[in-house]
Amino acid sequence: LANSLLLFFRLRRLDMRNNSLGTAGSQAIIKSLRCCRRLRYLRIDENKINDIGDVMQSISGNCCHVSRLGLQSNQQPAHNLKSIVSKILVALRNLAQLFYLNLNNTN
Secondary structure, three states: OOOHHHHOOOOOEEEOOOOOOHHHHHHHHHHHHHHOOOOOEEEOOOOOOOOHHHHHHHHHHHOOOOOEEEOOOOOOOHHHHHHHHHHHHHHHHOOOOOOEEEOOOOO
């Protein structure tokens, strides 16, 4: 799937909610979106992502043009929360066009 996305350089919206991608799968999808410069809307909610910080850093490096991002309902380990928040804050600096971020129910 990730390699197939390279063919969709005109893609504007991608909704991958509730697919059990996990952190590694989400990062593979995100890396493949580098060529999709028109992508503005990305939803990867409910995908069993256990480190939103790592995923946000991948997004900021590969999809910095995204303006709407959904990452809600992903489980975060409580012992790692400070590190995750720190990664999110660093990633947000590179997401200048982002005006909507949904992290609801991300425990």
